[in-house]
Amino acid sequence: MSLSSPLPPRRGLRAWLTSDTPASRFQARLGRYYATWRALSSNPLTLLGLAILLALVLVAAFAPWLAPFAPNDQDLANRLAPMGGLHPLGTDQLGRDILSRLLYGSRVTLAIIVLVAVISAPIGLAVGTIAGYFGGWVAAVLMRVTDIFMAFPRLILALAFVAVLGPGIDNAVIAIAITAWPPYARIARAETLTFRNADFVRASIVEGAGHWRILMTQIVPLCLGSMIVRVTLDMAGVILIAAGLGFLGLGAQPPTAEWGAMISTGRDYMLDQWWVAAMPGIAILLVSLAFNLLGDGLRDALDPRKRRS
Structure with a gap:
């Protein structure tokens, strides 16, 4: 670490992080991270959402060691067995352990979440910032394309793309990502419109900075906060x-353990063996709730008007 980024003192670390006059960019950056964490940690619901998502990551990573059975092992003698004993969450119509399939299914869910975020967020950010910064016919073309995608319900549009590409997890990820980027483009464009005529942008232009450099070094970083919040809420x-x-058979294909497919196979047993469909449904509910709770907390933490000192 350079001399311009002094280490924090052994005492008074909190005061060093919350200093109104940081001595270096390193200290200022750590101070912003600390302020964001304080805002997040002060909200119990946000911490609950974060804990659920961390549990999802750990479960997905250690599924082979946590699952009592292999996800596709069949025990026809114990098919549709109730919860308890060797099968804490019961078994399905083929005698497969539901708990094991839930644990392995978390890997599929986590992979879809990460891939969709990695694909759709950069596309939306790029389209929105370019449209907002350059304006004119560039904005007209890009935003009309965005409006076309937003004119259709996301699930219907995803179904159409999967019907063309074919069933499977890879194609499902592509279809969802294609339908997910338009809201990000609108948010990025709105943020860019508020910054493109700012004094620091005009000063960079006077100093000879190119448009693409201004976009990458000044506009895009300022849009990241809103993008992170929207991506989290969209998950x-x-x-x-x-x-x-x-559920419709267009995502993960049998015998892959996937929560939506598990609900589909259990819908015929809802009245008598309700746990077959209810357990994956509860898993989807918990993870969806966790993302909403974390997104709400991030929105408050990254909003300068609500950030606590």
Whole structure:
């Protein structure tokens, strides 16, 4: 670490992080991270959502060690067994352990969430910032394309893309990502319109900075806060769309353990063996709720008007 970024003193670390006059960019950056964490940690519901998502990551990572059985092992003698004993959450119509399939299904859900966010968020950010910064015919073309995608319900549009691409997890991810980026583009464009005529942008232009450099070094970083909040809140909808595709047989294909497909196979037993469909439904509910709780907390923490000192 350079001399311009002094280490915090052994005492008074909190005061060093919350200093109104940071001595370096490093200290200022750590101070912003600390203020954001304080805002998040002061909200119990946000911490609950974060805990559920961390549990999802851990469960997905250690599923082979946590699951009592392999996800596709069949025990026909114990098919549709109730909860308890060797099968804490019961078994399905083929005698497969529901708990094991839930644990392995968390991997599919987490993979879909990460891939959709990685694909759709950069696309929406790029379209929105370019449209907002350059304006004119560039904005007209890009935003009309955005409006076309937003004119259709996301699930219907995803179904159309999957019908063209074919069933499967990979195609489901592509279809969901294609339908998820338009809201991000609108948010990025609105944020860019508030910054493009700011004094610091005009000063960069006077100093000879190019448009693309201004976009990448000044505009895009300022849009990241709103994008992170919107992506987090949208993940609940992504989970529901992925589960809907799996329910219709267009997502993960048998015998892959996927929560939406598990609900589909259990719908015929809802009256007598309710746990077959209820357990994956509860898992979807908890993860969706966790993303909403975390998104609400991030929205408050990243809003300078609500950030606590």
